[in-house]
Amino acid sequence: MQEYFYELAEFATSQLRGEEVYTCSFWAEDSDFVRFNGSRVRQAGNTKQSSITLDLIEGRRHCRGELTLAGDVQVDRVRLARMLENLREQRAYLPEDPFLLYAIEIRSSERTQPHRLPEPDDVLAQIMKAGEGRDLVGIYAAGGMHSGFANSLGQRNWHSSFSYNLDWSFYHTSDKAVKSSYAGFEWRPAAFEEKARKAKDQLVLLTHPAHTISTGRYSVFLAPTALYEIIDMLSWGGFGVRAHRTKTTPLLRMIEDGVQLHPMVHIQENTHDGIAPDFQDSGFIRPGKVSLIHEGRHRDYLVSPRSAVEYGIPTNGATDAESPLSLEVSPGDLPQEEVLRQLGTGIYISNLWYLNYSDRSACRTTGMTRFATFWVENGVIQAPLNVMRFDETVYRMLGENLEGLTRERELILDPRSYGRRSNHSTCVPGALIRDFRLTL
Known part of the structure; x- marks a missing residue:
């Protein structure tokens, strides 16, 4: 994914004309989503998506566009070249931007946080167990999120993080429910059990x-x-x-x-x-x-x-x-x-x-x-x-x-x-x- 983005950045650089420069941001995710209601899994799926946002600059005039990536380098090159042409045409009609500022000092970096996420089946089993005999409602989301930056001056930056987030409630009746969340980078069964125990105790008090x-x-x-x-x-x-x-x-x-x-x-x-x-x-x-x-x-x-x-x-x-x-x-x-x-x-x-x-x-x-x-x-x-x-x-x-x-x-x-x-x-x-x- 990182190399794919950098390859597209090199291609974008090759398409520049005259005094043009660009800045380009990349974003991607590979996320699992599970929706609960009545302590049952009602919807489950996975989302994989990526996109780039490119700002085409000449002097103090610039124009920005976003492109959802297909993941096929030949297809994405054609679409990227077309977007550059469109941005170039639009930029000609835009006024100068007096507050435009972008980095010209090259400060490349790379940071990938450890991947400690659990297997989805293990997490779901523990969540379902916590909801036994109760109305557990919520959404579990987990996976990797990736960000990148590139410009035509040669700067390259990359960041990957892997996290989970369980946003959930024990519903009692009417406006009475116990809402909780559990988020982090490494799922700890004992920590979740303690959160669930406290929520169960509060649920009893709501009666x-x-x-x-x-x-x-x-x-x-x-x-x-x-x-x-x-x-x-x-x-x-x-x-x-x-x-x-x-x-x-x-x-x-x-x-x-x-x-x-x-x-x-x-x-x-x-x-x-x-x-x-x-x-x-x-x-x-x-x-x-x-x-x-x-x-x-x-x-x-x-x-x-x-x-x-x-x-x-x-x-x-x-x-x-x-x-x-x-x-x-x-x-x-x-x-x-x-x-x-x-x-x-x-x-x-x-x-x-x-x-x-x-x-x-x-x-x-x-x-x-x-x-x-x-x-x-x-x-x-x-x-x-x-x-x-x-x-x-x-x-x-x-x-x-x-x-x-x-x-x-x-x-x-x-x-x-x-x-x-x-x-x-x-x-x-x-x-x-x-x-x-x-x-x-």
């Missing part, structure tokens, strides 16, 4: 009569999957330099007014340990880590090549969207087994849903509790909690009202597969928070 509370402020514990939703919201323009300079970032008060999060909060883009490649579509190399928030204070931005030109600062290989791909929140010192005792009386929230900004410039978010959310008294879960709406600022949740982050973290892989499997990942702890505001 108890639901508890209703009034609006107000409560102590809460956000499980890693719940805190992930908050952190994912911050990724919507929270860390890119363009959003900061145009004052559309939800972290505006942190940048302009010096508002801080709790000193225990450290957020970074950790490309080294993620599943996304360490290079981007214009050929720039991403550093292993970029510290975004350090000790509760803003530290650095994600800077795309276009923003680098516009604002006169160096790029650090961010995407055009300047959103993180491999986000990481540092752990705290709260042991997971101490969470309920430290919570005392309050709410254990496993998941948050339907999040949005109620006041973007103030970093105020609103959303709903859902699924396995429980009322806790004196460190003991008493009953499932009926759905509630929250409205709270990140500055309070992860700032003045943050009481602790768990020592243990969870790796969450983005389960989206619209067109292709996502290579976004987040590693996040749970959070103990006081005075969390429920509004409805």
Whole structure:
């Protein structure tokens, strides 16, 4: 696959005219997908696909096209040559791009992560066993994802990763279910069994009569999957330099007014340990880590090549969207087994849903509790909690009202597969928070 891409890149170079240059990105996957419902396999299949995206450049004019590959070198050469001709014709009608920037320093690289994925039959057997006597619903996706970069200057980059992601629920009735996920690079049966055991215990608790509370402020514990939703919201323009300079970032008060999060909060883009490649579509190399928030204070931005030109600062290989791909929140010192005792009386929230900004410039978010959310008294879960709406600022949740982050973290892989499997990942702890505001 790697050599096939490089062969097409050499062919593209041979087709250039005059002062033309190109940048070219490659993407491919070989993924197994299994859909469960009622603890049965309802759909199973495998997807093998690959494509290239090529930007044909002359001076400051450029035009981009995408080509799904057939896997036959003769067929793909003909189609690639035709695409180059089409791009060349279209480019003649386009204006110059004042923010065009691509790598001219050749920095080739190759990184292939170990392939430790299990046999699908072994995984399915364990999943089916966990669902015996219950309504297990979900999707299992696993396999290799491959990324490449080439340009006509001679740079070549390659990245392969192999991961699995089980996004699943034990459904009880109505709006009551226990949602969970298990993702990683090497399937560990004991770890999955422990996750399934905890989910089964919560499923039993969901059979108890639901508890209703009034609006107000409560102590809460956000499980890693719940805190992930908050952190994912911050990724919507929270860390890119363009959003900061145009004052559309939800972290505006942190940048302009010096508002801080709790000193225990450290957020970074950790490309080294993620599943996304360490290079981007214009050929720039991403550093292993970029510290975004350090000790509760803003530290650095994600800077795309276009923003680098516009604002006169160096790029650090961010995407055009300047959103993180491999986000990481540092752990705290709260042991997971101490969470309920430290919570005392309050709410254990496993998941948050339907999040949005109620006041973007103030970093105020609103959303709903859902699924396995429980009322806790004196460190003991008493009953499932009926759905509630929250409205709270990140500055309070992860700032003045943050009481602790768990020592243990969870790796969450983005389960989206619209067109292709996502290579976004987040590693996040749970959070103990006081005075969390429920509004409805």
